[in-house]
Amino acid sequence: MVAFIAVDWGTTNRRAFLIKDGRVVATERDDRGAATVPAGAYEAEVAGIRARLGDVPVLLAGMVGSNIGWRSVPYVAAPAGLADVAAALERIDDRTAIVPGLSYRDGLHADVMRGEEVQLLGAVAADLVPPDALLCQPGTHCKWATVEGGRITKFTTAMTGELFALLRAHGVLSRQLGHPVEPGSAFLDGVAEGAKRDLAASLFAIRARGVLGLADDRHAASFASGLLIGADTAARIGHGATVHILADAALGALYASAIDALSGTAHHIDSQVAFVAGITRIQDLAA
Amino acid sequence: MVAFIAVDWGTTNRRAFLIKDGRVVATERDDRGAATVPAGAYEAEVAGIRARLGDVPVLLAGMVGSNIGWRSVPYVAAPAGLADVAAALERIDDRTAIVPGLSYRDGLHADVMRGEEVQLLGAVAADLVPPDALLCQPGTHCKWATVEGGRITKFTTAMTGELFALLRAHGVLSRQLGHPVEPGSAFLDGVAEGAKRDLAASLFAIRARGVLGLADDRHAASFASGLLIGADTAARIGHGATVHILADAALGALYASAIDALSGTAHHIDSQVAFVAGITRIQDLAA
Numbered sequence: 001m002v003a004f005i006a007v008d009w010g011t012t013n014r015r016a017f018l019i020k021d022g023r024v025v026a027t028e029r030d031d032r033g034a035a036t037v038p039a040g041a042y043e044a045e046v047a048g049i050r051a052r053l054g055d056v057p058v059l060l061a062g063m064v065g066s067n068i069g070w071r072s073v074p075y076v077a078a079p080a081g082l083a084d085v086a087a088a089l090e091r092i093d094d095r096t097a098i099v100p101g102l103s104y105r106d107g108l109h110a111d112v113m114r115g116e117e118v119q120l121l122g123a124v125a126a127d128l129v130p131p132d133a134l135l136c137q138p139g140t141h142c143k144w145a146t147v148e149g150g151r152i153t154k155f156t157t158a159m160t161g162e163l164f165a166l167l168r169a170h171g172v173l174s175r176q177l178g179h180p181v182e183p184g185s186a187f188l189d190g191v192a193e194g195a196k197r198d199l200a201a202s203l204f205a206i207r208a209r210g211v212l213g214l215a216d217d218r219h220a221a222s223f224a225s226g227l228l229i230g231a232d233t234a235a236r237i238g239h240g241a242t243v244h245i246l247a248d249a250a251l252g253a254l255y256a257s258a259i260d261a262l263s264g265t266a267h268h269i270d271s272q273v274a275f276v277a278g279i280t281r282i283q284d285l286a287a
Numbered sequence: 288m289v290a291f292i293a294v295d296w297g298t299t300n301r302r303a304f305l306i307k308d309g310r311v312v313a314t315e316r317d318d319r320g321a322a323t324v325p326a327g328a329y330e331a332e333v334a335g336i337r338a339r340l341g342d343v344p345v346l347l348a349g350m351v352g353s354n355i356g357w358r359s360v361p362y363v364a365a366p367a368g369l370a371d372v373a374a375a376l377e378r379i380d381d382r383t384a385i386v387p388g389l390s391y392r393d394g395l396h397a398d399v400m401r402g403e404e405v406q407l408l409g410a411v412a413a414d415l416v417p418p419d420a421l422l423c424q425p426g427t428h429c430k431w432a433t434v435e436g437g438r439i440t441k442f443t444t445a446m447t448g449e450l451f452a453l454l455r456a457h458g459v460l461s462r463q464l465g466h467p468v469e470p471g472s473a474f475l476d477g478v479a480e481g482a483k484r485d486l487a488a489s490l491f492a493i494r495a496r497g498v499l500g501l502a503d504d505r506h507a508a509s510f511a512s513g514l515l516i517g518a519d520t521a522a523r524i525g526h527g528a529t530v531h532i533l534a535d536a537a538l539g540a541l542y543a544s545a546i547d548a549l550s551g552t553a554h555h556i557d558s559q560v561a562f563v564a565g566i567t568r569i570q571d572l573a574a
Contacts, residue, residue: 075499103499108480109488110495141459141491157495158487159459166453172428172446193395197484198522200445200515201396204428208397208444212362212390228487235485 004057005049006279008115009064011035018053022280024272026053034063042070046096059283061099062115065090075103075112081151082121082278086285099282104155111157116143119246119271122278124150128269129244134237135269137246138229138255140165144236158232163199164225173203176210176220183257186219190226191258195234202227225254233258240264246271291344292336293566295402296351298322305340309567311559313340321350329357333383346570348386349402352377362390362399368438369408369565373572386569391442398444403430406533406558409565411437415556416531421524422556424533425516425542427452431523447519450486451512460490463497463507470544473506477513478545482521489514512541520545527551533558 003020012033018026028049037045046058065073073090080102090098101114116137123129124147131150137143140161146154168177181187193202206224209215215223233255237243241264245252248271256266290307299320305313315336324332333345352360360377367389377385388401403424410416411434418437424430427448433441455464468474480489493511496502502510520542524530528551532539535558543553 103495105499105501108476109492110499110501111492112495112498142487156488157491158485159491160487162458163487163490166458170457171449171453189395196522198445198518199486200429200447200450200519201443201522203450204444204446205396205398208390208399211399212392212397214392214397231485232487235483235488 002056003054004059004283005053006276006283007049007058007060007062007064008118008275009034009060009062009069010115011063011068016049016053017276017279018056019276019280019283022276024276028052034066034069037069039070057095057283059089059097059099059279059286061118061279065098065100066114071098073098073100075101078102078104078155079148079151079153080117082125082281083285084151085117085121086282089282089286097286099279102152102155106154109156111155113143113155113157116145117152118278118282119274120145120147120152120278121150122276122281123244123246123269123274125281126274126277128274128277129267133244134241135244135246136236136255137271138251139247142232156236158235160228160232164228167203167224168221173206173220173224176206176217177224179218179221181221181225181254183253184222186215186222187226187254187257188261190223190228191230191233191261193223194227194230194232194258195262197231197234199227199231202231226258229254229258230262233262233264237262237264242267244269246274289343290341291346291570292340293563293570294336294345294347294349294351295405295562296321296347296349296356297402298350298355303336303340304563304566305343306563306567306570309563311563315339321353321356324356326357344382344570346376346384346386346566348405348566352385352387353401358385360385360387362388365389365391365442366435366438366440367404369412369568370572371438372404372408373569376569376573384573386566389439389442393441396443398442400430400442400444403432404439405565405569406561407432407434407439407565408437409563409568410531410533410556410561412568413561413564415561415564416554420531421528422531422533423523423542424558425538426534429519443523445519445522447515451515454490454511455508460493460507460511463493463504464511466505466508468508468512468541470540471509473509474513474541474544475548477510477515478517478520478548480510481514481517481519481545482549484518484521486514486518489518513545516541516545517549520549520551524549524551529554531556533561
């Protein structure tokens with residue numbers, strides 16, 4: 001197997017891996033995400049990555065394939081597995097390609113992802129999760145994917161992290177939400193309230209409890225986070241569900257805590273191992 | 288009956304009425320809401336109102352009684368009627384008083400209102416709604432009040448309007464939500480989606496439908512409004528419910544449309560008539 005470079009190129013960050021025989025031998029991470037790289041600068045950016053990591057084939061995933069990236073690559077419609085993704089690579093030249101994202105439709109509901117599909121399908125490819133599973137990748141836009149027979153058959157994005165950020169930065173609750181989010185009783189109270197799935201009212205109650213002196217504002221951010229994550233999780237899982245989480249430790253622990261409180265079981269999956277497994281499989285399939 | 292001046296003094300606006308024998312004989316409206324009047328300036332502001340409308344007793348309601356107003360007046364706990372409100376007036380001097388707001392608690396849920404109680408209870412006092420009814424006052428913070436035997440027994444505030452404003456001004460959907468909100472099929476599609484009560488996911492789908500070219504962004508604001516109002520309404524009413532709406536015509540029509548779509552019946556109540564009836568009854572009870 002020849003070496004190649006995989007780039008997980010998001011909106012705000014980018015991470016590049018030099019991979020040989022399925023193992024990472026060098027890596028770099030910076031903040032040159034798609035939002036900061038002008039459309040005409042990608043060729044030079046990729047040349048720079050090759051100069052630093054090695055003059056080998058490059059496979060790019062994430063927002064680099066969107067309308068704010070190098071080239072807008074059509075989505076592959078779910079159900080889709082790694083073979084479908086590999087078959088739809090966008091070739092820039094014979095040594096450089098972009099991984100397409102996935103789309104999903106179900107009546108009025110529609111959804112898209114770009115980049116997450118590599119981790120999610122890679123987790124299955126690496127046998128980190130079974131071929132039939134529910135996966136969750138929390139974040140600004142939290143992805144929940146149902147995998148059946150190793151393919152993503154449906155998925156839902158919830159803008160849970162974005163709503164929290166908006167409420168913390170603007171509006172009537174912003175004064176109360178400045179403290180750090182911590183797991184614990186305030187977070188779990190929020191999860192229980194969130195399970196009612198009545199966000200607009202439960203959010204206002206944060207203000208009311210503060211005004212009435214019923215709750216200490218030091219815990220308001222933890223409660224609000226529990227509320228949003230609880231509403232998200234309650235909409236996605238039934239009693240006894242098993243969820244495989246791909247996230248950093250802190251956010252992963254919060255989702256695991258909410259899943260546990262809602263009578264589910266959470267397993268943590270190493271996101272980087274999943275990404276490397278997924279992108280290596282795509283590279284092999286496309287070779 | 289002597290004349291008096293009633294002031295509906297909100298955060299951003301204020302409206303004053305000279306009332307004689309229960310009828311409005313003069314009125315003024317300006318943008319000198321509580322957010323713009325310094326704490327020490329209220330006495331002069333009220334003197335100004337008296338100079339313009341008449342040298343008579345003054346009854347103030349709304350955010351003027353909050354910690355951003357003249358004086359922070361303790362809330363009256365629901366269940367409460369106009370007699371409870373009148374009994375708890377905050378006297379500034381023998382001709383000037385502030386109407387207290389209401390608070391409500393039910394386990395973890397807590398709620399507050401300031402000013403809306405005059406309209407809501409006034410609607411009952413004026414026989415505009417029956418003594419047992421569900422009332423809705425849409426807005427930035429939409430109030431839903433259950434009235435039993437003419438008293439507010441419980442109420443819920445949903446920050447439906449604020450969420451819409453936050454999403455329109457900031458974040459990933461802001462580019463799509465600039466168009467005016469209109470009643471019609473996009474709004475009703477939003478109501479149907481909102482009834483699923485899965486806001487964070489339904490909101491992201493607005494972006495996904497835009498990206499995939501499945502929906503015209505000209506209708507995105509109407510859909511988003513329907514989504515938020517639909518989720519709010521679905522959490523509040525069951526099949527066959529009757530809701531009495533106190534709102535301006537445009538916003539009232541949107542809520543009525545959502546209530547109708549969710550198998551309820553909406554009646555429109557004149558907010559000003561309700562306010563004048565409520566504040567006049569409080570003045571009579573306190574005399």
